[in-house]
Amino acid sequence: MFHALVSIKQVPDTTNIRIDPETNNLIRQGVPTILNPYDAHAVAAAVEWKRKLGGKVTIITMGPPAAVTSLRECIEMGADRAILISARQFAGADTWATSYVLAEVVKAVHEKDPIDLVFFGKQAIDGDTAQVGPGVAVRMDLPVVSYAVKIREVNLEERYVIIERKTESRNEVIKTSLPTALTCEKDIAEIPYASLPDLVYSLRYEPEVWTAESPITFEPALLGLKGSPTTVFKTGTPEKHAAGEVIKTAELGVDGVVKAALDKILGVEGMASMLGVQK
């Protein structure tokens, strides 16, 4: 039996975030929260391999009670069990403190129900750190394959997995022994359409809630803000750049704007020779 665990995060949809121009504050009101897109693909891959091999998929997330929505979405995609890790002691955790909690939970799940693959999205779109997956793997002393684009083979008898991953300049095909952790690009699997039974089941599904005290305990000094080596010193909004000249085809005509734009570009020193075009 194959057992995959996927660690997910519910995030604000950063494409919908706006800044209040008066106060320079983040307008969080009305910003929808979504299942982190990379995590959704990781769940899809875990479910795909569960269907090939037979077995189950467990989802974990650390977050506020509202994260239940994303856990239900994973159940809808075909996951079998979901755990919400939620307590105020966990709040304000940086990636180091987050990976501590997640690793403890993964270990506890693994003890009762051995895990073959631990999936993560390659990064969360709110923090974009890509650090939690490798962090959990190190804490559990698991091999980690990051930026995975394809799982080629999972061999439960001989206990290995073959994963293709992406680096800056090429793809690498890596073989590791099970259990292995991996962080996933979107290419890892297509998001499946939910089956009707999964959909209906997910609507009523209530995830298990794990707190700081139960069913496992944590070292209090390592949790949340207190357990985080990094702290936010200050925040601000990005510098505004000075806008340049704007011309319109409605006023100058298509040929007019094209000539004006090329003249301006080629007027920059070195541009004409770089582009091989005469001024």
Added chain:
Amino acid sequence: MTRRFWVYIEQEDGKAHPVAWELLGVARRLADEVNDNAVVEGILVGHNMEELAKEAIQYGAQTVYVVDDPAFKSYLNKPYTTALTALVKKYDPEVFLVGATTLGRDLAGAVATSIGTGLTADTTHLAMGEVKGTAQKLLLATRPAFGGNVIATIVCRDYRPQMATVRPRVFTSAPRQADAKGEIVREVIPITPDMINAEILEFITNDASSVKLEYADIIVSGGRGLGGAKGFELIKQLADELGGVVGSSRACVDAGWIKYDHQVGQTGKTVRPKLYIAAGISGAIQHKVGMQESDFILAINRDPHAPIFDVATMGIVGDLYEVIPALIKEIRARKEAQHG
């Protein structure tokens, strides 16, 4: 006490990633911001690293610590993490910078966890500064968050080294000085069986991964305004005409019109070409943070209120399907006039 500012020299097949030289430049500046006991040192892990170690010295490393063994020939998380963790424990550096490349982020996350120190990901600005309650200046590591809508400065008060991954192309490369002097120190990391928990079976080079956006001088990017995947044919034509490469906004990648390798922005690549043409890109902040440092930005968009015009050196309000073909025609005409 010597305060060590470390830079990880990322390499693949004996070739350094250019971000390493950018980091040596930054590390020099940071070291100069503290005091004269501060030194800039490079960390190199691989096999047959002699030449690269010399190169690192030319780019400003005063000392290069080299782990050179066939076991480290290609990057794998566990052996590299083990090596770097051992070196950090031995030398106790104050600051450790790693390129925010795919390998660098994988490695830095693992090393910081295994040492038990703070790591700030994907930074775009670095300085040494006073922080209330600490005796020495701390690394102020600044990075975009929430899709680039917020800029946050992160500090690590109590643990060392203060680690950060740094986006390629955010800083300019340190100058190369052929006569620079420095020391190469060989470090031996015992290879234990538990270090080898993964094996590379094969390397696959493909066209998509050869897109070198970060270091391109000319980029022509398309956005949602293209209306479909076919629009990138026109973008490619203009890019070819100018000798440039094709970029994209996140919307087009999400829509499946083009591969992720072409994506410019917070979740894609940071670029700073001499010429950036943005066609049909509205200019969401997540895109702007990845390209606003370009020397010349030409934006083409139908919407006169598109935020891309706020960062454009020159903006054209118009239909890209009229403007770009005319632009290609005009460029060809000027080239022909030139060659008579």
